[in-house]
Amino acid sequence: MRTRFRIEYLAAAGAAGIIIWLLFTRPFIGMADSGDFLRVLMTAGLDYNPAATTYEDRFFSYANQHFAYGSLRGAYITSQLIPVFIARGLGWLYDPSLFNIRILAAVYGALLVAAVYLLVRTGRRYSMAVGVVLTAGLLFVFLDVRYLAYFNSFFAEPVSLIFLLLTLGTGLRLAHQEEPGRWTLIFFFFCVFMLACGKLQNTPLGVVFALYGLRFLPLRWDRAWRKLVLICCSALFLLSALLYVFAPDGLKHINLYQTVFYGILNKSPDVKGDLKALGLPEKLAGNAGSNYFQTDVPIKQDAPEMRADFYDRMSHGKVMLYYATHPQRLIGLMERAAHQSVYLKPGYLGNYEKAEGKPPGAFNDTYSGWSRFKAGHMPNSLLFIALFYIVYYGVCVIEWLRAREGSAKMTSELLMLVGFVGFFAFLIPIMGDGLADIEKHLFLFNAAYDIMLLASAAWLAYRIAVLLGFGRDGRRISYRSYR
Structure with missing residues (x-):
């Protein structure tokens, strides 16, 4: 019996290998603190590395691998605390004297590998060409060091990236299951909760996804399913609203x-x-x-x-x-933000440990082909972004209209939701935080935008495969195959 090649296993193994290479070998690659770490550290019962005694040691110039254990002395509520507390518990078992932030990176890394697996597995259902494009694209784009460097930090950006990918992957799995599973549904809403409640600026996304969640009602007609959908939508709506209302x-x-x-x-x-x-x-x-x-x-x-x-x-x-x-003022700020949107990290944060002997603020750019291409060659004007959105949504709407199966319609809907996340993540930092730290605040926009670019490439691969007559397993379909 011939064993079908499962490209999703190759994609997951490749993702794990790149993560181990970049984050768990020498030199240590992390992200320097811009002053945002403290509220997470205090709430999680951690403290700064006792060996990092100067301002330059702790902020902006160098990343730190080790942190001290301390008492709980804060009340900063965010979904980011879930992976942080898991990592803290594992870290204490590994070394009760100092917390190694690579434990947190391992938690994030495992979740990213799962997201890569889910997306490629769903993509190859359309065509092996789609699976190949998604494998190459995910490994090249989202394993870029300028994405992964955040994993060895207490910034919330990894939560936004990982759970946006997992939300899309889990949503696509729900759409393609013959009888959607309850645990898959629960995990989908959990992923949205983690995405929406990771940062204060993301909380409105929970409300939007809670409303979209009603779309899952007709996937099954049994009463228990419909009740579960309504409970999940209500809980997500309520938690997102409460997190914003009770923010410090x-x-x-x-x-x-x-x-x-x-x-x-x-x-x-x-x-x-x-x-x-x-x-x-x-x-x-x-x-x-x-x-x-x-x-x-x-x-x-x-x-x-x-x-x-x-x-x-x-x-x-x-x-x-x-x-x-004053729309002209908003457009002016959006244009200035668009100019900075191609940069995946703030230019003032280093990612080496001080022990490496590098100059303050130095950044390790190993495996950064995508981020360097984006910064050097991607158009960074508001007009280009707007035109891309118009084409992207045009294709999604056409595919939705021509789709005969509910799974294909939901695929288009979920991809349009990713586009909405990108638009929201572009606009809200401007309206909610001005242009302060704009490169970092546009991180979620970059993640959504890159998903849109990759989805566009996968769609082109699928349409070419259909045109050439290739089936889902990559073999050419002959006329006799249809008889």
């Missing part, structure tokens, strides 16, 4: 400050006019163009008068209203 005021204040002073008022041609349009006093004009962490500002960001004059008066709703009445 300090974090909301940072976002509001960045949105207004480092976004709307940054290089504004009429600062006082913008302040008036926002309902804010003119005396705040001196802070225009500053970010929340600057110290050389006329009015300190945490000064008591800022609460009455700014924080109590501003909301993201007012920001949205401002942009609705």
Whole structure:
């Protein structure tokens, strides 16, 4: 009996091999802390590496492999804490004296391998050509060091990348199962929860996916299935809303400050006019163009008068209203963000350990073909992004209309949802955090955009295979095959 070649096993093995090579051999490749680690460290009962004593050791210049165990002393709520706590427990069993962040990278790595396996397995159902394109594309694009370097860090970006891929992979599996499984459905909603609740800016995605989840109701008609779908949709909607409502005021204040002073008022041609349009006093004009962490500002960001004059008066709703009445300003910021959107990492963060003897901020670019190609050759204009979206959605809609099977329609829908995630992840950082740290805040946009590019390549491979008459196993279909 002939054994069918399973390309998904090759893809998973390749992903595991690249992850081990980049993240678990020397030199250590990680990501320096920009100041975001502390809230996760405190909530997870961890602390900075006791050997890293200077500011340069801890922030911006060098990555750290080891961290100290400590007590729980924070309440930062995020789905990122789930893999962090799992890694912390495994790390303590491995070495109770110091936490090795490579344990966290191993957790992330295993999940990424699972995502690669799921996507390739689903893709080859259409055609072996699709399976080959997905294998090559996933290994070349999403195993790039500028994606993987985040795995050895406490940034939330790996959660966004991994669970976007897993959401798509699990959703496609649900669409193609003859009788969708309940555990597959539960895992799909868990993946969306992890994606939506990994960062405050992602929480609206939970609401959108909760509404889309109702699409799964007609996949099965038994009462238990329909009840489970409704429970999952309701839970996702509620958890996403609660995470945003109960986010720390300090974090909301940072976002509001960045949105207004480092976004709307940054290089504004009429600062006082913008302040008036926002309902804010003119005396705040001196802070225009500053970010929340600057110290050389006329009015300190945490000064008591800022609460009455700014924080109590501003909301993201007012920001949205401002942009609705000043669309040219929003388009200008989007153009500036598009220019930075081709860079997969902030240029000011190093990824070597200090012990390697590299200059501060040095970055290891081993296996970075995709990120270097993207930065050097991918058009980075708002017009190009808009045109690509138009073509992408046009193809998805055409494929949805011509599809006869429900699985094909759901495939188009899920790919359109990925496009929505990308659009949302491009717009929200601008409206919710200005242009502060924009390269890192566009990480989810880059992930979604790269999925769209890979899906487009897979679609072309499928259409060419159909045109040439090749079947799902890669063999050419003759006229007699249809008789």
